[in-house]
Amino acid sequence: MIKVLLFAHLQEKLGKDQLDIETNQIKISELKHKLKDQYYLNELDGVMTAINEEYATDEDVVKSGDTVAFIPPVSGG
Template identity: 60%
Template sequence: MIKVLLFAHLQEKIGTDNIVIEKNSLTVKELRDFVSQTYEVGSLENVMVAVNEEYALEEDLVQAGDTVAFIPPVSGG
């Protein structure tokens, strides 16, 4: 089980602040693709990803028990 925390527009589109993915292991890229397709949120290319509170690269491995945060770009003023 991989817990995914959602922020900003992702939270609004999916309707919750977190989801649970019943997978044992995948790369950050595979997780992005899975969430994008499963929840129909569009491209997640510009979304920063942190695994266990550390920013992650596309090829980094996410394993069962990890907590992943999808952090969309924000603008402010």
């Protein structure tokens, strides 16, 4: 199982701050596609991704037991 953490507008859109995804291994790009299809989170294209608190790319692989965080861009002044 992979724990997915959501922040800011992603969290608001889904109504929760985390999801548990049943899979043993998946690329970040595939995980994003799965979440877009299942939860309509099309905003995942413009977010930073971290695996176990280290920044990751769409080609990185997530394994069971990992935590993935999707972090939207921050703005403000």
